[in-house]
Amino acid sequence: MPTVRETTYDLLRSWGLTTVFGNPGSNELPFLNGFPADFRYVLGLHEGAVVAMADGYAQATGRPALVNLHSAAGLGNAMGNLANTRASGTPLVVTAGQQARPMVGLGSVLAEPAMTRVPEPQVKWSFEPARAQDVPRALSEAFHLATLPPAGPVFVSLPLDDWAQPVDDVEVAHLGGRRVRAAGALPADLLDELARRLAGARNPALVVGPEADDERALPLVVALAERLQAAVWTAPTPPRCPFPTRHPLWQGVLPPSIAGVGEHLTGHDLVLVLGAPVFRYHAYRPGPWLPPGTALVAVGSDPGTAARAAFGDAVVADVGTVAGQLLDALGDLPPRPARPAPQRADAAAPQGAPFRADAVFAELARALPEGARLVNESTSNTTQFWQHLDLARPRSLFFPAAGGLGFGLPAAVGVALADPSRPVVAVLGDGAFQYGVQGVWTAVQHRLPVTFVVLRNGTYGALSGFVGQLGVAGVPGLDLPGLDAVAIAEGYGLPARQVASADELADELAGVGKLDGPRLIEVPITAETR
Numbered sequence: 080m081p082t083v084r085e086t087t088y089d090l091l092r093s094w095g096l097t098t099v100f101g102n103p104g105s106n107e108l109p110f111l112n113g114f115p116a117d118f119r120y121v122l123g124l125h126e127g128a129v130v131a132m133a134d135g136y137a138q139a140t141g142r143p144a145l146v147n148l149h150s151a152a153g154l155g156n157a158m159g160n161l162a163n164t165r166a167s168g169t170p171l172v173v174t175a176g177q178q179a180r181p182m183v184g185l186g187s188v189l190a191e192p193a194m195t196r197v198p199e200p201q202v203k204w205s206f207e208p209a210r211a212q213d214v215p216r217a218l219s220e221a222f223h224l225a226t227l228p229p230a231g232p233v234f235v236s237l238p239l240d241d242w243a244q245p246v247d248d249v250e251v252a253h254l255g256g257r258r259v260r261a262a263g264a265l266p267a268d269l270l271d272e273l274a275r276r277l278a279g280a281r282n283p284a285l286v287v288g289p290e291a292d293d294e295r296a297l298p299l300v301v302a303l304a305e306r307l308q309a310a311v312w313t314a315p316t317p318p319r320c321p322f323p324t325r326h327p328l329w330q331g332v333l334p335p336s337i338a339g340v341g342e343h344l345t346g347h348d349l350v351l352v353l354g355a356p357v358f359r360y361h362a363y364r365p366g367p368w369l370p371p372g373t374a375l376v377a378v379g380s381d382p383g384t385a386a387r388a389a390f391g392d393a394v395v396a397d398v399g400t401v402a403g404q405l406l407d408a409l410g411d412l413p414p415r416p417a418r419p420a421p422q423r424a425d426a427a428a429p430q431g432a433p434f435r436a437d438a439v440f441a442e443l444a445r446a447l448p449e450g451a452r453l454v455n456e457s458t459s460n461t462t463q464f465w466q467h468l469d470l471a472r473p474r475s476l477f478f479p480a481a482g483g484l485g486f487g488l489p490a491a492v493g494v495a496l497a498d499p500s501r502p503v504v505a506v507l508g509d510g511a512f513q514y515g516v517q518g519v520w521t522a523v524q525h526r527l528p529v530t531f532v533v534l535r536n537g538t539y540g541a542l543s544g545f546v547g548q549l550g551v552a553g554v555p556g557l558d559l560p561g562l563d564a565v566a567i568a569e570g571y572g573l574p575a576r577q578v579a580s581a582d583e584l585a586d587e588l589a590g591v592g593k594l595d596g597p598r599l600i601e602v603p604i605t606a607e608t609r
């Protein structure tokens with residue numbers, strides 16, 4: 080009879096989960112025993128970095144990823160980035176080693192009787208198999224739940240003494256061949272109703288979100304926008320780039336406030352939201368949910384976000400499928416007047432340190448090679464980022480979906496692991512750099528083509544902006560003197576340099592696509608006053 084470990088590795092192979100992102104402890108060693116040659120172990124030096132690397136890898140590949148952490152302590156360290164994973168709907172199968180079954184109830188070291196409660200509510204499902212023989216089926220359920228819409232992280236606790244136990248191979252014979260998929264199309268009546276509303280709209284707008292950012296959905300959503308000559312907005316606080324930022328119909332990113340969204344949608348009689356929650360507000364600025372005369376319909380895969388919205392209609396369905404159905408149902412509409420392209424921000428040339436953030440982003444936009452991917456975690460200048468970066472391909476941008484810092488740097492490592500032929504640039508605040516810095520070591524070990532751009536303004540700049548918005552004063556803990564990202568990077572073996580002149584900045588950014596390994600540049604910038 081095969082063992083639990085042998086059966087599990089066969090199942091992981093059948094699901095394509097042959098890369099394990101992990102940080103091991105004694106509880107995990109029996110799982111890793113005789114690690115198969117066709118598997119890859121990507122070591123992260125902190126569990127937060129491990130989860131973010133796996134998250135970036137899964138988002139960039141569009142496939143689920145496997146994580147193996149050390150017991151409750153490792154799982155606890157991972158919670159910040161699990162919140163980002165949950166919010167972005169990334170399919171991760173997260174596992175952690177439990178103490179041997181006879182020891183769990185004795186208060187033993189590395190035993191956690193409540194292990195399944197540790198990751199809640201940041202996972203879709205959390206389970207510890209009742210017997211060793213249930214481990215393969217539990218992992219099968221975890222894999223399918225992680226990938227079924229709404230996709231997201233799941234957790235399985237794995238007692239260390241299960242792996243050597245025998246499995247009745249008849250019992251598990253069908254698990255690896257099961258295909259479990261969701262459909263996600265609109266029924267005819269709903270399709271007809273939505274197509275008629277769109278065809279009859281005087282001034283339609285699309286608001287697009289992360290579920291539109293994949294190889295199948297993105298071209299269909301662009302075609303639908305062009306067919307309707309609709310104004311297109313990216314939904315507030317975007318963790319991905321779901322519409323080309325230089326497309327003439329793209330109007331920009333909606334502001335993350337109730338009043339702000341209402342103001343920006345004024346004049347549109349019908350708003351179709353594709354693949355975004357309605358909406359992920361951030362700053363509390365109350366106002367009408369929608370302007371008078373505006374109706375809204377949202378299409379997305381998550382019943383929770385559909386039910387939670389305070390206004391508008393919603394349909395739980397697959398964005399790419401629905402966009403394709405609407406294109407067929409609309410057919411050729413009477414020609415509509417071309418919508419004037421919005422005014423784009425001018426591309427200021429960098430003048431030297433301390434640089435203006437918009438000038439750095441304009442230089443980065445000029446230097447980025449075709450196919451490059453970006454991870455952004457510089458929080459006080461996201462407006463300038465979106466104004467200057469030219470992003471058109473699917474899966475080109477990643478931002479922490481729950482706003483938790485410590486995602487960006489390691490996620491960039493995972494994105495680069497997904498496809499080392501596409502260079503990756505991680506734009507990081509000097510504060511954010513500290514939350515996930517351990518990811519630098521993994522980038523060095525794997526010689527990944529990642530450029531870490533640390534924007535040094537010596538402060539938690541975004542929080543200074545909130546001081547004004549929240550009407551507070553005399554707040555401590557916002558200044559970051561004396562942080563030397565170059566010295567820190569070199570401590571991990573990462574080549575690094577601070578740039579001072581415009582030429583030095585241009586030279587460094589020009590090298591983004593020609594790297595044979597990671598590098599870091601620290602760019603002194605002026606602190607934004609918002």
Ligand SMILES: Cc1ncc(Cn2c(C)c(CCOP(=O)(O)OP(=O)(O)O)sc2=O)c(N)n1
Nearest residue numbers: 457458459482483484508509510511539540541
């Ligand atoms: C894990 C974690 N801790 C704290 C915060 C709070 N926070 C903090 C500390 C910010 C300042 C980030 O500073 P930075 O240097 O990375 O970037 P900026 O100076 O451009 O804001 S923005 C923000 O929401 C957070 N989002 N996530």
Ligand SMILES: [Ca+2]
Nearest residue numbers: 508509538540
């Ligand atoms: Ca900063």
